[in-house]
Amino acid sequence: MSTIKFGTDGWRGVIAADFTFENVAKVALATANYFKRHKKIRNGIVVGYDARFLSREFAETTAEVLANRGIKVILSDAISSTPMVSLLTRKLNAAGGIVITASHNPSKYNGFKIKGDFGGPAHPEMIGKVEKELKKVIKSKVKSKKSFQELVKRGTIKVSDFTSVYVEDLKGKINLDVIRSSGMKIAYDAMFGAGQGVLGQLVETRAELRSSFNPSFGGAHPEPLTQNMKDLASTVVMRGCDIGISTDGDADRVGAMDEDGNFVDSHRIFALLLKYFVEQKKMTGEVAKSISVSQIINKMCTKYGLTLHETPVGFKHLCRLMTERDILIAAEESGGLGVKGHLPERDGIFIGLMLCEIMATRKMKLSDLVRELMEEFGWHFFNRIDAHLTEKEKNRILAVYKKGVKNLAGFPVQRVETKDGVKLFVENGWVLVRASGTEPLIRFYAEAESLDKVNALLKAATSV
Template sequence: MISFGTDGWRAVIADTFTFANLRLVAQAVADSINETTDTTKQPEVVIGYDTRFLSDRFAIEVARVMAGNGIIAWLSRSDVPTPAVSYNVVDKKADAGIVITASHNPPRYNGFKLKAPYGGSATHEQSKRVEQKLQHMEMEGRGPNVMDYQRGLDTDMIRRFDPTWVYFQHISDLVNLDLISSSEMKVVTDAMYGSGRGALPAILARTRTKVTEIRGIMNPGFGGIHPEPIVKYLTDLTAAVQREQAHVGLATDGDADRIGAVDNLGNFVDPHHVFALVLRHLIENRGMRGDVVKTISTTYMIDKMCKAYDLTLHETPVGFNHIADLMMKRDILIGGEESGGIGVKGHIPEGDGILMGLLLLEVIAQANAPLNEIIEDLQRTFGPACYARNDVRLSKQLPKNVIVEKLQDTAPTTMNGQTVTRVNTLDGIKYYMADDSWLLIRPSGTEPVLRIYAEAPSHADVQALLAEGDKMGHSVIS
């Protein structure tokens, strides 16, 4: 059964993610596009892919199916960041975007991200429509319409192009490259062998920034790591920052829509801090205004900042698609999640690790201070805030709503010596304490795993909350 999650379809290569299944999914998307597109113009789709095994071949097959259904396929010439594909959907006024990528997942996975005409992820309704088309195809015993690749090129139904040109220009207009250039920073960029390779060095080549890129070659196995910019996979970046005596290290995930960083001392800078630093910069230094949106698992520093700056804060379930929905409906200044997907006003409603890396450089240049000192000032003003997450595998799986109801019924009055002031069941169950600390328990909907998040004034308090969350989670299963 092929089903779409919050950001498309992902599966193991050669298991479920096969050429045959991919062509079926592409046909379902083509059916949906042809059914909903204005008949006065020929529909168009922008297609990109990452550095994973066979991603380029998979992308060609998608283009062949689109062409076989009368849809012009703008196909990237090489691997490309997901945000570049998304921006080109808007720039070309295309009807959809498709990216062959499994983002930060292990190398054995590949995936199919579906983008809407506004450049963000397809809505839940759009994804469900594709799933329904798949079911109808199965019931009818109907296969995909596929055009020969060379014929597609000859008839201009398949158009190879470079999506990065207009994208680089657009995001360069969203940052102050002159300010960044004036600081003459040393920067290490880490593409983690993903499709963000070369992006930051190319943009910063127009400045006086000294850039060293690591893990920027094609390596479909990602050097034995997961291409996820979290501390356990960034030891190479930490070492490079220290070796180069750089001001900062910037890491993007497998398809460059997420950001992670390392400061001048080699300390990991998580997305919570990147989010908070950029928000403060946009307000205090750029004089920008607007609402703020964050997922339920994101730092309480954002809450404190919105209160201090008199900004309206929206909290959503986990998943950037929820943030994107609000970015299209309201005047959102910035929106972000703890996993590193962050988007800002003036851009598409999409997380963008490349843009956020550039904005972090702007933060450092504006402050004219080492990043570790900037973070210390942020913590003094809006902290202290320490954060950690554990994924706990359970002996058996229960429905997500059953686990949440049990946890709600047995909600404690105190945790880690602090009074529980309220409980939130927006996504999983979140307990708020009197000292601003919190614990979130989110059961996976697809596997027997509890995702346990905690934030508190000290690392010791965070670990104590995580331990309590572990016990609470196991107690409802036993």
Template sequence: MCPRRGRCLRERHGPVRPAQPEGGRDEAPACRAAGTGGNGGRPGSGPESFPLPCGPGLLSPARIMSTQIRFGTDGWRAVIAEGFTFANVARVAQAAADYWRDHPVPGCDLRVVVGYDRRFFSDRFAECAAEVFAANGYEVLLTSMATPTPAVSLAVRDRRCIGGVMITASHNPAIFNGFKLKSHYGGSSDPETCRAVESYLDRSPVRRLAAAEAQRQGRLRRVDLQPPHVRTVRRLVDFAAIGRSGLRVAHDALFGAGAGAFEALLAGTTCQVTSLHTEHDVLFGGLNPEPIPANYGPAAAFLRRHPHDLCLVTDGDADRLGAMDGRGRPLTTHQLVCLVLYHLHCHRGLKGRVVKALTLTSMVDKMCSAWGLPLLETGVGFKYICPEMIKGDVLLGAEESGGMGLPGHIPERDGLAAGLMLLELLACERKPVRRVLLGLERQFGPHRYGRHDLHLPQARVAALLDRLRNAPPDRLGRWPVAEVKTFDGIKLIANNGAWLMLRGSGTEPVLRIYAEAATDTDVRRLLKLGLRWTRQV
């Protein structure tokens, strides 16, 4: 590989040949063919009620309709071609269209934004959803290219839309795709809205209007949402300070929708930008597009050979942020949140409430206590943080997965905005990021963190959590348990501040085990303890 500033570093992969459904047929034409007559598998000039696709190599209507759709932490996700099919995407879009029509929002039009990431067929799934909304009388703004989720959320708010849809499975493996719901305020729909949309499933027949016909009728427009997002994010920071800093910035896009974003954000500045893994690879280079150290290997190897000041890492839809220092050593998402909080309060002099997911480091608690900042702890998922941001007076909303919501911005996590905020911090400090972190550790003590994801059937996960809630252990190894929290899984906090937490994933059959302590050794012990508990059910 030959690095070039501002250019993509290309990793070589074999050709990607997506598997065909049984019978060698693509599902999309079949989905569109039903009830259309002889027009090439497209609906006619008007909206039609679509029977479900069936035929050789396709699922029967009964089997498709029996597919359960359940909204998790941030919308609905399923395996592509198993649960995540064109028929089911259309069902969910119809439910959302029916719900939003029945629940108008003052000041908002019957307009939706539909965006998508770089996953297999995301563009086609997005077009399918757009056709449903168009057939139901909505004005539809469909992104013209793969687009970061925060850009879609921003457009929902700024264009007075009643809602939005993002086709993405975020950080999940490549076999998944998903349907994120965005509400009129430009953030994740709250749990009540998600449950309500779920309850609207199959209340009315699916209606679709071919995209070409919807465009001809003026019901659908294809739009580029990235330039307005770039302008908005630049206004959030001291862009002049960043612009003259001369920082050497690497960005690992993990083959996701954030590819090229920091080149656009930092265009015209003295910063040097190196973009990594920006190719469109629906297999994400064989990794999950999640900003965690396990996925940093190729970028870390490059940084060891070619040092930078900071490497920013975005997930599959660029709403979450990870990072490495300039020599490829990982920074945890907990450290990034603490850095941003430190910068907002100590450099900018801002105050306000801090809202954090309960899986986030307790260093945030200590910082808030020392600086007199009110702290609120929520369940996992930005949909719990978003309502607090809408209320106002929130300095920072943050979660363990790298999602951060910033003051003066949409009530939504934005990995690109958080990345620029870190660059502003470095421009202010004029010192390596590791030295800034050492200063925080001297003030608030060392905090080490670990997480283990264990694939378990959901029934076993539920049984384990019920058992622990009903009879919580009174010790974490050698430490007495001082506090137990059960509003999202179970979190056991020891008398020295160390903690262990177990919860089920909202989107996968996975048990997540989290631990924090003062040393890596103690973190490993806590994780092993959590694993031992799983063998008891």
């Protein structure tokens, strides 16, 4: 059991070390044993996979284990994004979904995400039940009576086109006509991930980067952060594009570049969408955000009179709120946003297109939209540092913060929250220190009214 541990978003491990065919089969068996009692199990389980090394083969192993337990499997016929699996799960009224992906993690990782029948990340208690089932089978060898090929021939495993279903669904949710008629020039960076070839089926793109099969991600990190999007920034400027959109390894997270090649992070994308939904589309509902998301959302909710929920990091917490309450929009700091009327799930391509819709509808440059937002609610700057540390050093740092820090970069700590890690508030700013739930590292987050102050806070936070 020591090598199989579920984190904030499923189980992830290093390929060939702990993420092996044997372990994948055990997790698949535990998942099958959990779902076989589900009221919708006759409708089957949806299985998809990203563009990582051996992802298709791991997905076939998963499908084989499920089908040998009498469960109907709907398996993607090609690389599929996480939101595609969530969408198919909901459309087919399936018991659940599984995605073989390690999302934004480096290429040496792969992972196993579980989706609920509602079309979003499995709730924590669901994962807890799968883990209980895993304890029962962890020491056994999983045997399959019938091969993958035989199960496909029998129809227990049905290989299906997920992409076309997803594309058609988005056509009914995004105002593509206003985007197309605006003449907007779009650059898209798929980061060699599961979004490759999809955006171009919905809108015309002037340039597409890293939109081919490369399981090593070209040696880069498939996460839409400014340091990973330099080629997109330069392409936007050189090709005269109005916006650059980037999605991560499984295309559920998004990042953007404005027309000048400046990074527009998920905090600002969140705020732009919230403003558009309330002021332009007259939509209603509550708002949810992870603890690491900008305070600008708090200010906006106060102005609009909207209820705001704050959760620990992990979209599964936001997903629960989206399935239980009337949530207009929910988002996390790392580029994952979900909106009312789509899915209780992150969807990078959907959100990227919504950003294009806002620009086209309001006839404004992305930089001007951001400037308008900041002039109304105040300038907010954010940064994050990921520190790869030994377990000993990691525990030492966390212990220091749990014991209490009274001052950061000369700013007195005014209050502390421990909902997830340790969050320290200073005047017009904050720092959050928490262990990652998907990688062996500590994340340091900071927000303030200037970039200099953000960097000073981070320097102090990482120097304890």
